[in-house]
Amino acid sequence: MIIKFLRQQFVLFVTGIFLVSVLLACQGTPIAESPTPTVTPATEQTLAANQFPPVAYPDRELSASPAELPELPYAYNALEKAIDAETMKLHHDRHHATYVENLNEALQNLNCKTEV
Numbered sequence: 001m002i003i004k005f006l007r008q009q010f011v012l013f014v015t016g017i018f019l020v021s022v023l024l025a026c027q028g029t030p031i032a033e034s035p036t037p038t039v040t041p042a043t044e045q046t047l048a049a050n051q052f053p054p055v056a057y058p059d060r061e062l063s064a065s066p067a068e069l070p071e072l073p074y075a076y077n078a079l080e081k082a083i084d085a086e087t088m089k090l091h092h093d094r095h096h097a098t099y100v101e102n103l104n105e106a107l108q109n110l111n112c113k114t115e116v
Contacts, residue, residue: 033114064106066108067103067104076088076092
């Protein structure tokens with residue numbers, strides 16, 4: 001009887017220590033703010049973004065009418081560490097193309113409704 005009681009007390013004690021250690025391990029560490037603002041250097045990504053201006057603005061007409069699927073400014077396998085070339089090709093050539101087609105269809109429907 002005493003051994004069972006001591007075993008239960010020991011299990012509760014070990015469980016308590018485990019829970020406290022997990023709680024302490026999950027505490028976030030404060031992130032110190034940089035005293036001076038940092039400047040992001042120009043990278044290939046920012047340079048590529050400047051090569052391809054936006055096609056749509058809320059207050060202007062579409063610059064490409066109908067909208068066209070832009071070519072990727074990099075190879076399909078350029079992001080191989082994060083996404084494989086086949087998935088990138090599927091995303092760009094099918095999914096993104098579908099969004100562009102749906103945009104053109106919506107704009108065409110909008111033009112038809114406003115002309116009536």
